Amino acid sequence: MVRRIPRGEAPLRSLSCIHDLARRAKRRIPAFAWGYLDGGSGEEGGLRRNRERLDSVLLKPRFCTGVRPDCSAELFGRRYAQPFGIAPVGMGGLLWPGADLALAAEAKRHDLPMVASTVSTTALEDIAQAAGGNAWFQLYASRKPEINRDLLERAWAAGIRVMAVTVDVPMAGDRRRDVRNRFVLPFRPGPRFAWEVLTHPAWALATARHGSPGFPNLARYSGEVDGQTLTAFISSQIKDDLGWDDIRHFRQLWPGKMLIKGILAPEDAALALDAGADGIWVSNHGGRQQDSAPAAIDALAAIRAEIGPGPVVVMDSGIRSGEDMARARVMGADFVFSGRSFYYGAAAGGQAGAARAVELLASDLRRTLTQLGCPSWGALDGRWRWDGRDSPDNRG
Ligand SMILES: Cc1cc2nc3c(=O)[nH]c(=O)nc-3n(C[C@H](O)[C@H](O)[C@H](O)COP(=O)(O)O)c2cc1C
Structure with missing residues (x-):
């Protein structure tokens, strides 16, 4: 069994x-998978x-408050145990086979939302089942209206009640690490690939046990992915002329809550x-679409x-700790998400690594709220944001 801890590897x-989970993940997975997970655009x-702009937000601790913080958060009329x-x-199964389902199970166990991607390697129905009532769905609008309608109907039928339309991928990002690593789908056997596998x-x-990852949500509509880079595949599927009228149309199609994902401009x-x-x-998009994009926290x-x-x-975009979550909160967020944090965990240790990622974030958030004296x-x-005039970090 591969779960045995290699000699010298800390539990x-x-x-x-x-960050420690990310370092472990980097050692455990092939360079092309690591580049795809960790990389950005340009x-x-x-x-x-x-990272830099999150680091620039300082928090003001208040002591002698005796608080034992409540970390739960209400969103869309439902209370989650974590905020x-x-x-x-997408392509979570490339990062670690079974990663999506491992994370869906943790989402259910810890009562937090898990968002199934249109281009996930696990069918949205399977994620919904594993996550219980905690699954959401993310829509990449297809060029074909009937596909969008069907995806939304499937998500609703699977019990999903919150949907996010991603609008920040009118074209695939300039993912240079993927190009340098010659990351194509399905995997192309060759000396480089063989070396990574060995x-x-x-x-x-x-991966051999699970099979080469595919796109089960889309397979029934198109099937063919052969010989394409992931970015080429996504570009060929995604509606590149999305407009606000399309969003109005999705609004009519979707009876549940709808978020628009990827917004930067006020x-x-x-x-x-x-x-x-x-x-x-x-x-x-975690810095994956535009080199010159503003930091999400700004x-x-x-x-x-x-x-x-x-x-x-x-x-x-960039949330890696409970302190980062608190930074986002004092700047106006109701709720926060991360992509890489959880998939670093799954790649570092499968189900146990997925669990560790969630536990680390939850315990760090509790520590942070306690340290801030926030109930x-x-x-x-904003009262917990450090805006001291004498701090060089806060000048200007
Ligand atoms: C490997 C990878 C794949 C992603 N795939 C999708 C996707 O299919 N749909 C989507 O809306 N966002 C996707 N994203 C963006 C994430 O949903 C999220 O916006 C981003 O990861 C947040 O930044 P963080 O990774 O620094 O936490 C992906 C991100 C990563 C790292």
Whole structure:
């Protein structure tokens, strides 16, 4: 069994943060899978900026408050045990076979949302079943209206009640690591691929058992993926002329809650609400679409200022800890998501790694709220943001 801990490798429970899980994941999976998971667009400025700008948000601790914080959060009339969720990640089965279902099970166990991607390697129905009532669905709008309608009907029939339309991929991003690693689907046997397989035996064995990952949500509509890079495949499927009228149309099709994912411009946030969205998902796609994209944390502040305190705003891109979540909260987020944090965990240790990622984030959030002397996620607001004039980090 591949689950045995190799000699000299520390047990997962001794890994103390998401960055440690990422380091373990990098060792365990082939370079092309790591590049796909970890990489950003262009020279990866958007990716770096997410980290730098999150780091620039300082939090003000208050002591002698005696609080035991409540980390639960209400969203769309439902209370989740945690204020964070698992963002949609396409090709999760490439990162670690079974990663989607492992994470769906953790979402159910810890009572947090898990978003099934249109291009996930696990059928949305299977994710919905594993996640219980915690599954959401993410739609990449297809060029064919009948596919969109069918996907939404399937999601609803599977019991999913929250849907996010991703609007920030009018074209595939400039993913240079994928090009350099010659990452194509399905896998092309060759010396380079053979080397990666030989040097990552646990991943290779698990992948051999599961089979080469595909796109079960879309297979029934198209099937053919042969010989394409992932980005070429996505480009060939996604509706590249999406407009606000399409969003209005999805609004009519979808009886549940609808978020618009990938919003950065405050003007677009207002247009999305106007088109019938129930909430805004601020994101720069984890720095995967545009080198010059603003950090999501900066866009979040600007969007909250534009649309006011009422509308639901969720945010992702760069969240790696409970402290990052609190940073997003004081800048106006109602709820936060991460993609990589959880898939680093799954790639680092399958089901146990997925569980470790969720536990680390949950315990760090509790520590953070306690340290801040804040009674609950709901209560956390701009009063906990450090805006001291004497801090060089906050000048200007
Ligand atoms: C490997 C990978 C695949 C992704 N696939 C999708 C996808 O299929 N649909 C989507 O809307 N976003 C996708 N995203 C973006 C995530 O939903 C999320 O916005 C991003 O990961 C957040 O940044 P973080 O990874 O720094 O937490 C993907 C991200 C990664 C890392």
